[in-house]
Amino acid sequence: MMHIAASPRGARLLGAGAVLGLLQACSTTPTPDPASTPQIERELLSHSLHIETGEPLVMDTPHRSIRVTESRLFSIRQYDAQGTLQDEHRQYQTLPWADRTLTIQLGELAVTRQTDSDGQLRLNLLDEDIVPVDFDQLRVIELDAQATPEVRAEAMLLIDRDLRSVLHEASELIYDNLEEDEVSQWVDRIERLRQLGLKEEASQLENMLILLTTGDPQLQGDFVQALDNATTPQE
Missing domain, CATH: 1.10.220 (Annexin V; domain 1)
Structure with missing residues (x-):
């Protein structure tokens, strides 16, 4: 019986054929059809901000911790591979309004403050950019947070009469x-x-x-x- 040895060139051709066959097999492997897999839809129903000013409403010290949270309400729908609704529920999400700008209105003066990663900021009425305010006339502090033109929150704080006197004197002691x-x-x-x-x-x-x-x-x-x-x- 005669044995015919394969030439190096023939071996290379056989190897190339095997690779080509593998590639063809991979190319014919069916890919998942998105229409045949379960689908989840999420719809935003509401979006709001909330400013927590703490207690009491009337400030009797120059400092106050402010916290802003952002809430979203979603409708969640889950469909099976045939498009049949399997489940529908609502999901409520509340997160800190982190690293965002809050506007603070003090009479005719407006200043801004940045929330931290926890959505908090510290209001200090003796900060240098606030002391130009006429404390004798200051009665109300208005806080305004705005995520979009449609989504915003407002809150207010009142100023105790004795605190107004303290602020007036303290600002002169610190800066004049x-x-x-x-x-x-x-x-x-x-x-x-x-x-x-x-x-x-x-x-x-x-x-x-x-x-x-x-x-x-x-x-x-x-x-x-x-x-x-x-x-x-x-x-």
Whole structure:
């Protein structure tokens, strides 16, 4: 019996034929028909925002934590492969209104604040861009969140009469003519803020003055010493 050895060229041709056959088999494999698989439809029914201003409605301190949430209501429909409705239900989704801009109206002045990743922001009525407000006349703070022209939320806060007086005095203590004061007057400002119950602002002013006097070690040393003397009980 004779044995005929396949030539290298023939082997390559046989290999190419096998690959071609495999490709043809793959090309004839049926792909899923979208019409034959279950389908899920989701329809937006409503979209709204909500501003949580906390309690009480009347602000008696300069600070308030604000939270904004975004809610959506969906209709969910699930169909089988034949297009028959299998299930229909509603899905309610509430998420933080994260990293979005809230408009705050204070009398004739409008400022904006950005929510954080939790949809929260901290309102501080002694922020530098707010203090130009005439606090003696400020009665209402209006908050406005707008996702689209059709989707928005509004809320308001009232200002306590005693707080208006505190804000007026505190804004002058923090911002008015610091560079013209003596060291002892700086200390008086800080102590007065503490007396008004504004410990956070007192600490911020103290730190700011220490930073501002960095270029004058003598002045900074005098200020730090005056602070120590003011906080040391007198015998």
